[in-house]
Amino acid sequence: MNLSVNIAGVTLKNPVITASGTFGSGEEYAEYQDLNGLGAVTTKGVSLTPWMGNKTPRVTEVYGGMLNAIGLQNPGIDTFITRDLPFLSQYDTRVIVNVCGKTTEEYLAVVERLSDTAADLLEINVSCPNVKEGAIAFGQNRDALFAITKEIKKKARQPIIMKLSPNVTNIAEMAKACEAAGADAISLINTITAMKIDIYKRSFVLANKTGGLSGPAIKPVAVRMVYECAQAVKLPIIGMGGIATAEDALEFIMAGASAVAVGMIHFHDPNRATQIVQDLIQYMNTYHVEDINELTGCVR
Amino acid sequence: MKHKETAVIIKQEALSDGIFSLWLETEAATLAKPGQFLSLYPKNAARLLPRPISICETDKINGKSAIRLVYRVVGGGTAEFSTFKPGETIDFLGPLGNGFPENARRALLIGGGIGIPPMLMLAKSRAAREQSSREDTLIVTGYRDNNTFLLSELSRYGTVYGAAEQLCADLFTDRALRNELLFIPIRSARQTESFPLDGASDREKTGAVPFTEGTVLDAIKAFELSADVIYACGPKPMLKAVKDFALEKGIPAWLSLEERMACGVGVCLGCVCETAEPDPHSLVTNKRVCREGPVFAAEEVIL
Numbered sequence: 355m356n357l358s359v360n361i362a363g364v365t366l367k368n369p370v371i372t373a374s375g376t377f378g379s380g381e382e383y384a385e386y387q388d389l390n391g392l393g394a395v396t397t398k399g400v401s402l403t404p405w406m407g408n409k410t411p412r413v414t415e416v417y418g419g420m421l422n423a424i425g426l427q428n429p430g431i432d433t434f435i436t437r438d439l440p441f442l443s444q445y446d447t448r449v450i451v452n453v454c455g456k457t458t459e460e461y462l463a464v465v466e467r468l469s470d471t472a473a474d475l476l477e478i479n480v481s482c483p484n485v486k487e488g489a490i491a492f493g494q495n496r497d498a499l500f501a502i503t504k505e506i507k508k509k510a511r512q513p514i515i516m517k518l519s520p521n522v523t524n525i526a527e528m529a530k531a532c533e534a535a536g537a538d539a540i541s542l543i544n545t546i547t548a549m550k551i552d553i554y555k556r557s558f559v560l561a562n563k564t565g566g567l568s569g570p571a572i573k574p575v576a577v578r579m580v581y582e583c584a585q586a587v588k589l590p591i592i593g594m595g596g597i598a599t600a601e602d603a604l605e606f607i608m609a610g611a612s613a614v615a616v617g618m619i620h621f622h623d624p625n626r627a628t629q630i631v632q633d634l635i636q637y638m639n640t641y642h643v644e645d646i647n648e649l650t651g652c653v654r
Numbered sequence: 655m656k657h658k659e660t661a662v663i664i665k666q667e668a669l670s671d672g673i674f675s676l677w678l679e680t681e682a683a684t685l686a687k688p689g690q691f692l693s694l695y696p697k698n699a700a701r702l703l704p705r706p707i708s709i710c711e712t713d714k715i716n717g718k719s720a721i722r723l724v725y726r727v728v729g730g731g732t733a734e735f736s737t738f739k740p741g742e743t744i745d746f747l748g749p750l751g752n753g754f755p756e757n758a759r760r761a762l763l764i765g766g767g768i769g770i771p772p773m774l775m776l777a778k779s780r781a782a783r784e785q786s787s788r789e790d791t792l793i794v795t796g797y798r799d800n801n802t803f804l805l806s807e808l809s810r811y812g813t814v815y816g817a818a819e820q821l822c823a824d825l826f827t828d829r830a831l832r833n834e835l836l837f838i839p840i841r842s843a844r845q846t847e848s849f850p851l852d853g854a855s856d857r858e859k860t861g862a863v864p865f866t867e868g869t870v871l872d873a874i875k876a877f878e879l880s881a882d883v884i885y886a887c888g889p890k891p892m893l894k895a896v897k898d899f900a901l902e903k904g905i906p907a908w909l910s911l912e913e914r915m916a917c918g919v920g921v922c923l924g925c926v927c928e929t930a931e932p933d934p935h936s937l938v939t940n941k942r943v944c945r946e947g948p949v950f951a952a953e954e955v956i957l
Contacts, residue, residue: 378921382945385656386919406938413916413924415703420916427923429936569702621917622695622702623658624747
């Protein structure tokens with residue numbers, strides 16, 4: 355049985371990855387699951403300098419998911435390289451570093467700092483809805499997305515994965531812009547911009563007013579978008595958005611994803627990605643699937 | 655490896671209006687320290703996030719390790735918990751967080767509202783130490799109104815004082831209290847002077863818990879309480895007032911904070927609080943309440 359998949363020339367032992375922002379840099383959840391069993395760990399977004407993030411409340415539960423407006427709080431690339439990357443390098447798993455910035459120059463500086471490190475792949479965050487500058491501003495405009503993808507591709511030593519926002523009219527057009535600019539892969543979806551109101555206080559629940567919706571509530575939207583992108587581009591796709599079970603992961607794979615990322619559900623079960631790997635193996639045994647890649651895009 | 659655990663519910667009862675006491679059978683009890691919390695998962699599949707609830711005490715029940723949680727029903731998740739019956743199970747993570755650093759000196763334990771329960775475990779832990787006497791543990795409890803809870807239990811381990819924002823002496827609801835304790839309501843600091851308490855001897859005779867109308871700070875002032883160290887848990891305005899009081903008096907204080915959490919283990923960065931010094935995770939000034947906390951030195955946090 356083959357579970358391994360290839361993303362832009364990098365082999366992952368299985369298609370299960372952790373989703374950025376829901377797994378830190380692996381340290382906390384390494385107490386709850388064996389990172390050696392995962393295809394890859396995607397880190398929380400890393401910027402050039404430390405970022406404060408937003409005011410609290412930053413998180414709230416909604417039906418079948420949650421809203422977050424963390425605002426990309428992170429220690430910056432220097433500490434990430436000296437502290438967090440060596441931690442992840444102890445494990446036999448691939449490392450995908452999520453890169454964020456306020457300007458093109460900041461993205462480029464982070465990408466360059468990562469060039470001679472243990473990072474296997476770079477995921478470019480052009481889709482975080484919770485920061486005022488950068489991020490989603492690049493991901494909601496076709497020309498801006500093309501331009502930044504092209505710039506980053508010139509500097510990056512590792513393959514680049516452009517992480518797409520669902521907060522657009524036509525996500526397939528965004529995928530095409532990434533492909534045309536030379537991206538090596540795409541990942542989708544980031545969170546859906548959303549809002550919750552406290553009717554007793556007559557105010558917003560989150561200090562940021564809006565936040566990103568994640569969790570099982572968004573899964574059908576994400577599956578549809580992965581399918582649309584798979585029909586539009588030849589790039590490998592990492593599918594994510596509300597994956598809670600192996601069955602969910604298989605939906606994304608059949609819609610066209612080569613790999614999947616498990617995110618918010620870790621807050622419900624800190625061992626879930628590992629569980630999903632085991633359940634995928636069980637599915638493949640039961641339904642006589644020799645190679646997980648047979649299933650990628652099998653639904654047209 | 656740590657993992658999500660399952661506990662069996664031993665018993666559950668309402669202590670007061672919207673306040674429930676839940677005993678869980680779990681070996682995790684042997685690891686728990688005062689000031690730590692459990693993250694409890696609702697069973698409703700649409701409610702995915704765990705609810706952080708401070709540990710009220712641990713004990714052996716029928717020879718098995720058990721944790722007691724005393725919580726307030728504030729939303730759908732806690733409303734669901736309040737329906738759980740003995741024999742049912744509940745999933746949780748924990749114990750989580752750092753807990754209170756303990757020492758044997760004379761201590762003032764301050765609990766406001768649903769910040770009162772962790773003070774029971776702290777008082778009990780102090781009482782179990784040989785070097786500290788019951789008189790060295792002063793406990794100030796703050797309530798919204800007459801819906802009090804845990805007063806008689808706290809009185810076993812320390813000298814208890816009360817404050818209620820709206821006070822009506824005849825209408826206290828703490829059932830155990832009605833039988834065992836006598837209230838000495840004191841309506842203001844000024845009236846304290848004209849209503850002298852004969853300190854410990856009076857208490858020993860009657861088991862009375864003197865109350866004042868107002869906040870925990872009003873009670874501390876009315877009863878002229880002081881100590882070598884302060885431990886506090888409660889709503890943010892109370893913690894801010896306690897911090898100011900502690901700094902003014904030069905008393906070291908430990909504050910247990912509450913914030914909306916998602917993961918409960920330090921991953922999501924949802925529950926940060928502003929701190930004076932850079933935090934160890936992001937090197938900004940945002941410590942994680944769930945991981946570096948929930949207990950912080952008063953001078954460490956900006957409230």
